[in-house]
Amino acid sequence: KQEVTQIPAALSVPEGxxxxxxxxxxxxxxxxxxxxxxxxxxxLTSLLLIQSSQRxxxxxxxxxxxxxxxxxxxxxxAASQPGDSATYLCAVKxxxxxxxxxxxxxxxxxxx
Amino acid sequence: xxxxxxxxxxQVLKTGQSMTLQCAQxxxxxxxxxxxxxxxxxxRLIHYSVGAGITDQGEVPNGYNVxxxxxxxFPLRLLSAAPSQTSVYFCASSYSQFExxxxxxxxxxxxx
Numbered sequence: 001k002q003e004v005t006q007i008p009a010a011l012s013v014p015e016g017x018x019x020x021x022x023x024x025x026x027x028x029x030x031x032x033x034x035x036x037x038x039x040x041x042x043x044l045t046s047l048l049l050i051q052s053s054q055r056x057x058x059x060x061x062x063x064x065x066x067x068x069x070x071x072x073x074x075x076x077x078a079a080s081q082p083g084d085s086a087t088y089l090c091a092v093k094x095x096x097x098x099x100x101x102x103x104x105x106x107x108x109x110x111x112x
Numbered sequence: 113x114x115x116x117x118x119x120x121x122x123q124v125l126k127t128g129q130s131m132t133l134q135c136a137q138x139x140x141x142x143x144x145x146x147x148x149x150x151x152x153x154x155x156r157l158i159h160y161s162v163g164a165g166i167t168d169q170g171e172v173p174n175g176y177n178v179x180x181x182x183x184x185x186f187p188l189r190l191l192s193a194a195p196s197q198t199s200v201y202f203c204a205s206s207y208s209q210f211e212x213x214x215x216x217x218x219x220x221x222x223x224x
């Protein structure tokens with residue numbers, strides 16, 4: 001059974017710092033992996049989607065990497081800003097299933 | 113484009129009452145799904161649809177019904193609400209199960 005883990009559960013950094021959020025999964029037979037952002041009381045906003053054949057995707061200050069063989073993905077945020085404060089969720093799509101399997105998220109606070 | 117819209121934003125029900133959570137998308141997406149988000153449980157798939165007239169069960173379907181009469185709409189029905197259905201419900205859509213999924217803002221449901 002696929003399990004998705006995100007560590008740390010919470011992270012507090014000063015503004016301007018570069019940071020890395022981690023996502024690990026137990027079954028490497030994934031089709032893709034997606035990173036989401038969730039603001040308090042709001043829905044999920046898709047940040048990046050990485051197909052299983054890709055190593056990384058970039059969007060602005062965000063860079064997501066994928067290492068299928070080791071079951072890991074990282075989300076790198078450059079030059080963090082207070083507006084980046086949110087919960088970040090990763091989710092994997094298996095080859096054989098319609099559903100996304102979510103991690104429990106990392107709650108990020110960027111202090112001014 | 114409005115994207116994925118959900119109504120209502122918040123609802124309080126008494127045990128045994130029924131209600132329908134509405135979801136609509138204007139992106140001509142074939143794939144739509146319903147998730148519930150609970151503390152400590154993450155997001156779990158309730159039902160999904162791969163196109164008009166086609167629905168199937170997800171991970172936690174008991175107590176919920178769905179139908180898909182049009183591409184745009186995918187309502188979720190609670191036939192007899194129970195306190196265990198207190199949760200935040202998210203609707204999502206995508207061109208296919210393999211593409212980026214777009215989430216609605218959520219419906220917060222409290223069952224007393």
